Amino acid sequence: MANRQLHLNAFLMGVGHHESAWRHPATDPFGVADVRHFQRLAAIAERGTFDSVFLADGVQVMGDIRHSAAHVFEPITLLTALATVTSHIGLIATASTGFSEPYNLARWFSSLDHISGGRAGWNIVTSAGDRAAQNFNAAKASEHVDRYRRAAEFLEVTTGLWDSWDDDALVVDKNSGVFTDPGKVHEVNHRGLHFEVRGPLNSIRSPQGRPLLVQAGSSEDGKAFAARHAEAVFTAQQTFADGRSFYLDLKGRLARQGRSVDSLKVLPGLVPVLGSTEAEARKLAAELDDLIIPVRAVAQLTELIGVDLTGHPLDERLPSLPPVAAINGAKSRFELVRDLAEREKLTLRQLLGRLGGGRGHQVLAGTPEQVADHIEAWFAGGAADGFNVMPPLLPSGLEDFVDHVVPLLRKRGLFRTEYTGTTLRDHYGLPKPVNGFARAEPSVV
Amino acid sequence: MANRQLHLNAFLMGVGHHESAWRHPATDPFGVADVRHFQRLAAIAERGTFDSVFLADGVQVMGDIRHSAAHVFEPITLLTALATVTSHIGLIATASTGFSEPYNLARWFSSLDHISGGRAGWNIVTSAGDRAAQNFNAAKASEHVDRYRRAAEFLEVTTGLWDSWDDDALVVDKNSGVFTDPGKVHEVNHRGLHFEVRGPLNSIRSPQGRPLLVQAGSSEDGKAFAARHAEAVFTAQQTFADGRSFYLDLKGRLARQGRSVDSLKVLPGLVPVLGSTEAEARKLAAELDDLIIPVRAVAQLTELIGVDLTGHPLDERLPSLPPVAAINGAKSRFELVRDLAEREKLTLRQLLGRLGGGRGHQVLAGTPEQVADHIEAWFAGGAADGFNVMPPLLPSGLEDFVDHVVPLLRKRGLFRTEYTGTTLRDHYGLPKPVNGFARAEPSVV
Known part of the structure; x- marks a missing residue:
């Protein structure tokens, strides 16, 4: 275990992950629409030798638009803009299998991988929620299990397409006029x-062969999908016990798929609220929580767990919630919120405060030492291979993490001091996938 | 007419438009897969104060892959990478209405327009050919008229989506916590x-409101669509008489749609083969034509006109071709090729030579003076508002054009010496479109 290294992703979202980030004096809310804001964030993360920057996505307007910072950029185009101002850091975009064609999506990620020299990653989501479906010719979202079935077939097609040109398909002989060996280019015929x-x-074929495959669903369907296909999993875990249990569950599934335990990295989300003293960190956390607007937070919670809590009295405990089987949204996030509210007997208002920092991800207010200790404890204790870092304020929270937490992790020998490879797979210590067609008979197009 | 200004687009394609470009000693064929090659081209075009760079696209492997330079990049991602290294030049991407969802496409162009500060353009194509359809769950391409019907509805949806946020929808008041005025955000409900x-x-809403709308079909359906929707039309015209007739036809249709003649720019393609003497230019043209591989050229012609000419004797004239009504591909290109072959009584081999330079676009070998004279004659004679410049070799052909032709056009007062605006619409002299919802009652989301 001496050489086991942490993996850190910088999850970029607007001007910060705390839902009140845009209201805080430390942020410029117009950053949400400014590509230079995101280019600065990517440069800061690359200075911190993060494995990647990561962008979430949805295909609908989300939550309460009156009080929420607007989304502006589509992730693949935004990451392309970040690729041109960075040289090493990975670029992970969320994209849904629910509402696009595999041929198109395969092209976008291949193109991003070419443009970035092998730094593309795809966070595969299936898009819950009727609002998304209603932008794509459907009245309601598909059933959870059907969304995952479509995702699996979608991935089978894109994998075939990414492999459809052998690595050595190009000949490029000016003299004979042969550019490509057609015997090394394959139809998929799915x-x-x-x-x-x-x-x-x-x-x-792109530099990495295929983008790094990331998955963020933690439901039973999600874990089964991840164990088969994913190379990294982003997950929301509130307690070490839950995190350890999730980690063991997922790693155990890998062996049953014939995969090594190192072939998939488990990365919980973490919102680090940093201060030079614990009191200063707690003060910042309280400032942010005080800026929460309940009506907006209730709308977001409603969307997060798929149960309408509009009008529920803020100072009462949650109503009894439906069984998880009846939930067609993000099942694992529903369970996390239900368990949190029950375990700590929270009123709705208290729950909103607990969720405001990171939508169900753990929020840790403390000094750089405390945050580094926490990261090390989860990492060494076998509950995480690293973290998806979600700064509450951007850019300041990311700068603080890079300037004060990263040096501690490096000093402890847990995290790289410089990049040792050039592709995202290099950073994760994963090999370039063998081309599926390389084992098959050549076919002529 | 004194102030009427030329519009020039740099049509970028691999290492040059001539089908033998990659075999010529002047090119590095690996440029097709190198984003820096395209970034250099964009910088050269911006030095020449071109209105835009333009990228074609198809959603299938095209022609004879053995002998053709491979395509690598998806246009919207590639243009995003060019946006970050340029400041003024427009960025026009081809994208098909046939095989994607309007919500997705509206997002990509909105994102590119945001990232580039208002420089995005969309060349709307409907994707002919069964090979494209077969990558998207269909055995055969839709009928020509149905493809245009879908395109019109597609554009109606994307226009609604681009207008769905009023220009002044953002409030961004930290104090009250109001980011957006929901009364200025509209459902489309298409x-x-x-x-x-x-x-x-x-x-x-993005800086230009909507991307500049470009169209390249010159069939009856294409012209009707352009007259209703397009702000620029790319077209292939072999003779001044044909170009003048097309120009008058299209401009005449604008009035019938209640549009001004200046609201749409007509831009024929032009392949300038430049030399410091006419003899030198002709020598370069001959070098390129000598590198044509007939089997590859026949495959490309077959794809271009939708009639299989495989196996036809190279030194015989074309067989009699079917009536245009029976063609489900690019009807206008079919007619252009048929007319060219008949008018000049060309054998198949001679026809391939005539098409090798620009797939049906006019090829002009000459000195910078001769090329500038030609451009001026078409422009002044009312057959063009400018040109879609298609250098036979890249980057050398674009550099020669910028260094030797552009200065002549500037000296004659025909072309800008510097950018006077910052958006693509500014360069074309077109206003930002009025938001369609601005005239309607506000609706609450």
């Missing part, structure tokens, strides 16, 4: 329940 | 033959 795709992709 | 889309878009 015929499934959701898709029929001939292929090949209209692009050569 | 219910049509192909799409049902609720909206609003999950992004604020």
Whole structure:
């Protein structure tokens, strides 16, 4: 275990993850619409030798728009803009399998991987919620299990497309006029329940072969999907016990899929609220929580767990919630919120405060030492391979983490002092995937 | 007419538009996969104060892959990478209405417009050909007229989405906690033959409001669509007479749509093969034509006109071709090729030579003076508002044009010496579109 290294992703969201971030004096709320704001964040994260920057996404307006900072950029285009001002850091975009075509999505990630020299990652989501479906010709979201079935088939198609050009397909002989060996370019000829795709992709194989595959669902369907396909999992875990249990569960599933325990990294989200003293950190956390607007927070919670809590008295405990089987949204986030509220007997107002920092992810207010201790404890204790770092304020929270927490982690030998590779897979210590067609007979297009 | 100004777009394609470009000693064929190659081209075009760079696209592997330079990048991501290294030049991406969802496409162009500070343009294509359809769950392409019907509805949806946030929807008051005025954000609630889309878009209105709308089909359906919707038309015209006739036809249609003649720019493609003497230019043209590989050229012609010419004897004239009504591909390109072959009584080999430079676009080998004279004659004679410049070799052909032709056009007062605005619409002299919802009653989301 001496050489086991932490993995850290910088989860970038607007001007900070705390839902009141845009109201805090430390932020410029117009940063949400300014590509230079995000370029600065990527440069700070790269200075901190983070494995990647990560962007969430949804295909609908979210929550209470009156009180929420607006979203502006589509993640793949924004990451492309970040690729051109960085040289090493990975670039992970969330994209849904629910409402796009595999051929298109395969092209976007291949193109990002080419542009960035092998730094693309795809956080695969299935898009819960009727509001998303209603932007794509449907009145209601598909059932949870069907969304995951579509995701699995979608991934099968995109994987085939990413492999459809062999690594050595290009000949490029000016003299003979042969650019490509057609025997090394393969049709996919997928015929499934959701898709029929001939292929090949209209692009050569990208530097990483395929983007790094990331998954963030922690439901039973989500874990099964991750164990089969994912190379990193982002997860929300409130307690060490829950985190350890999730970690063991997921790692145990890998062996049953014939995969090594190192082939998938488990990365809980963490909102570090930093201060030079614990009191200063707690003061910042309280400032942020005081800026929470309950009506906005209730709307966000309603969307997060898929149960309408509008109008519920703020100072009463939650009503009894439906069984998880009846939830068609993010099942694991629903369970996390229900368990948190029950375990700590929280009123709705108290619950909103607990969720305001990170939408269910753990919030830790403390000194850089305390945050580093926490990270080390989870890492050494086998509850995490690293963290998805979610600064409450941006850029200040990311700068503080890079300037004060990262040096401690480096001093303890837990985290790289410089990049040792150039691709996102290099940072994660994962090999370039073998091309699925390399084992098959060559076919002529 | 004294102040009428030329518009020039740099049509970037791999290492040059001539189909043998990658075989010529002047090119580095690996440029096709190198984002820095394209960034250099964009910088050269911006030095030449071009209105825009333009990228074509297809959603399938094209032609004879053995002998053709591979395509690598998806246009919107590539243009995003060019946006970050330029400051003024417009960025026009081709994207098909045939195989994507309007909500997704509206987001990509909105995001590119935000990232570039208002420089995005969309070249709207409908994607002919069964090979494209076969990557998207269909055995065959839709009928020509149906593709245009879908395109019109698609554009109606994206326009609604681009307008769904008023220009002044943001409040951003830290004190009250109001970020957005919900009364200035509108659902689209589109219910049509192909799409049902609720909206609003999950992004604020972009700097240009909407991307500049470009269209390149010159069939009857294409011209009708352009007259209603397009702000620029790219077209292939072999002779001044044809170009003048097309120009008058299209401009005449604008009035019938209640649009001014200046609201749409007509831009024929032009392949300038430059030399410091005419003999030198002709020598370069001959070098390139000598590198044409007939089997590859026949495959490309087959794809271009939708008629299979494989196996036809190279030194015989074309077989009799089907009536245009039977063509489900690019109808206008079919007619152009048929007319060219008949008018000049060309054998197949001769026709391939004529098409090798620009796939049906006019090829002009000459000195910078001769090319400038040609451009001025079409412009002054009312056959063009400018040109879509298609250098046969890249970067050398673009550099020669910027260094030797652009100065002549500037000296003649035909072309800008510096940018006078910052958006693509500014360069075209077009206003920011009025938001369609601005005239309607506000609606609450």
